[in-house]
Amino acid sequence: MGQEGGGTSGRGWCVAGRLAQADEKTAPSEAHLGALRLWLQLGMADSAQAQKLVYLVTGGCGFLGEHVVRMLLQQEPRLRELRIFDLHLGPWLEELKTGPVQVTAIQGDVTQAHEVAAAVAGAHVVIHTAGLVDVFGRASPETIHEVNVQGTQNVIEACVQAGTQFLVYTSSMEVVGPNIKGHPFYRGNEDTPYEAIHRHPYPCSKALAERLVLEANGRKVRGGLPLVTCALRPTGIYGEGHQIMRDFYHQGLRLGGRLFRAVPASVEHGRVYVGNVAWMHVLVARELEQRAALMGGQVYFCYDKSPYKSYEDFNMEFLGPCGLRLVGTRPLLPYWLLVFLAALNALLQWLLRPLLLYAPLLNPYTLAVANTTFTVSTNKAQRHFGYEPLFSWEDSRTRTIRWVQAMEGSVQ
Numbered sequence: 001m002g003q004e005g006g007g008t009s010g011r012g013w014c015v016a017g018r019l020a021q022a023d024e025k026t027a028p029s030e031a032h033l034g035a036l037r038l039w040l041q042l043g044m045a046d047s048a049q050a051q052k053l054v055y056l057v058t059g060g061c062g063f064l065g066e067h068v069v070r071m072l073l074q075q076e077p078r079l080r081e082l083r084i085f086d087l088h089l090g091p092w093l094e095e096l097k098t099g100p101v102q103v104t105a106i107q108g109d110v111t112q113a114h115e116v117a118a119a120v121a122g123a124h125v126v127i128h129t130a131g132l133v134d135v136f137g138r139a140s141p142e143t144i145h146e147v148n149v150q151g152t153q154n155v156i157e158a159c160v161q162a163g164t165q166f167l168v169y170t171s172s173m174e175v176v177g178p179n180i181k182g183h184p185f186y187r188g189n190e191d192t193p194y195e196a197i198h199r200h201p202y203p204c205s206k207a208l209a210e211r212l213v214l215e216a217n218g219r220k221v222r223g224g225l226p227l228v229t230c231a232l233r234p235t236g237i238y239g240e241g242h243q244i245m246r247d248f249y250h251q252g253l254r255l256g257g258r259l260f261r262a263v264p265a266s267v268e269h270g271r272v273y274v275g276n277v278a279w280m281h282v283l284v285a286r287e288l289e290q291r292a293a294l295m296g297g298q299v300y301f302c303y304d305k306s307p308y309k310s311y312e313d314f315n316m317e318f319l320g321p322c323g324l325r326l327v328g329t330r331p332l333l334p335y336w337l338l339v340f341l342a343a344l345n346a347l348l349q350w351l352l353r354p355l356l357l358y359a360p361l362l363n364p365y366t367l368a369v370a371n372t373t374f375t376v377s378t379n380k381a382q383r384h385f386g387y388e389p390l391f392s393w394e395d396s397r398t399r400t401i402r403w404v405q406a407m408e409g410s411v412q
């Protein structure tokens with residue numbers, strides 16, 4: 001929309017169109033022309049002012065980050081420059097550079113304070129989605145901490161030093177749960193009491209980082225204005241580009257078009273479409289300035305109309321139409337055996353570490369997350385900043401199915 005309805009340039013077109021029509025029929029009076037000239041002038045002034053904001057998206061080349069980047073370009077008409085900061089830049093960035101918004105790709109590391117500071121300087125808004133998403137034991141706990149916690153601290157300090165006033169942080173449902181006790185969280189909201197106790201490095205790091213962001217709300221940035229921060233907590237994100245969905249799909253193909261049920265169908269797992277999560281980021285960033293007192297220091301779960309289902313049944317909404325079948329109405333293996341296999345995988349990972357990286361999907365942590373009900377039901381984002389999902393469940397499903405069908409090696 002930045003391109004399509006970009007501020008008032010769209011309005012200018014509209015007026016010019018109407019004027020041309022009027023010319024064909026009746027000559028407009030001087031008064032009419034004067035009014036139109038004034039409107040056009042105001043429109044141009046508006047337009048010059050409209051495209052004034054500089055946004056920085058950290059992790060802008062990741063699964064969620066790419067959707068945030070594209071959504072900003074479509075839905076934020078005030079954007080002048082969009083900076084995309086990532087450890088690994090994607091080739092798709094090139095196609096964005098021909099549009100009306102200046103797109104600046106910055107290869108950098110959030111753990112390097114000076115790189116972050118240089119990227120943040122002059123930005124009005126920072127959307128910090130960069131993170132090390134690792135629940136499979138690929139990275140060390142120290143690395144996860146460094147990227148997720150120290151990286152976030154660097155972003156906060158850079159905002160303070162640069163005078164950047166608005167910071168949106170991508171947190172995670174996992175800062176709440178599932179906790180180590182396996183307590184269910186059934187359609188809870190941001191105020192539902194829950195014992196958020198974790199041991200795994202990933203949720204621990206996200207919880208620490210979220211706290212840093214929320215505590216930074218109100219800190220004075222350069223120039224004396226207060227920093228306004230908030231955190232968004234997506235549940236399990238799905239949609240175009242979702243790596244784990246890709247993995248399940250390929251695994252299903254290898255197994256002759258079948259996947260085997262491991263988790264009871266009764267365990268609800270919260271899921272949210274990536275387009276809606278991106279839209280929520282864009283809206284939050286837009287509304288933080290006007291509603292700083294209400295939104296500053298707040299957390300919001302990301303939600304939409306995706307149905308409540310088990311992790312595997314939900315995946316079948318997309319993988320089913322792409323030719324896969326989920327075998328079994330109940331888990332094929334007893335739970336104790338899954339626990340044993342998960343523990344065995346953890347042991348093998350530890351033993352093999354000096355030789356190779358063994359990081360299967362099943363481990364004690366992923367088993368616990370997949371086996372514990374965790375779903376949200378809230379309207380806080382709607383109440384605080386007017387969020388409504390941009391994509392219906394039907395749209396989200398169709399888009400995801402099309403993406404799976406277009407995947408390399410697809411049976412379609």
Ligand SMILES: NC(=O)c1ccc[n+]([C@@H]2O[C@H](COP(=O)([O-])OP(=O)(O)OC[C@H]3O[C@@H](n4cnc5c(N)ncnc54)[C@H](O)[C@@H]3O)[C@@H](O)[C@H]2O)c1
Nearest residue numbers: 059061062063064086087109110129130131172234236237
């Ligand atoms: N995928 C989910 O289901 C989910 C759910 C809740 C929250 N989140 C959060 O959303 C954010 C994005 O997750 P995602 O699923 O898109 O993951 P992703 O791995 O696809 O994206 C993360 C991006 O961050 C970048 N990055 C990693 N380390 C970096 C560093 N040191 N410096 C700069 N960039 C770095 C990566 O290169 C990548 O492009 C993360 O903060 C994650 O914790 C994800």
Ligand SMILES: CC(C)CCC[C@@H](C)[C@H]1CC[C@H]2[C@@H]3[C@H](O)C=C4C[C@@H](O)CC[C@]4(C)[C@H]3CC[C@]12C
Nearest residue numbers: 133135172235236262311361362366367369370
């Ligand atoms: C029993 C096993 C075979 C099933 C394995 C599924 C497992 C890999 C899945 C289940 C739930 C998934 C997590 C969940 O959707 C939410 C998040 C939050 C986010 O911040 C990071 C990703 C993560 C942890 C998903 C990872 C994959 C999980 C554990």
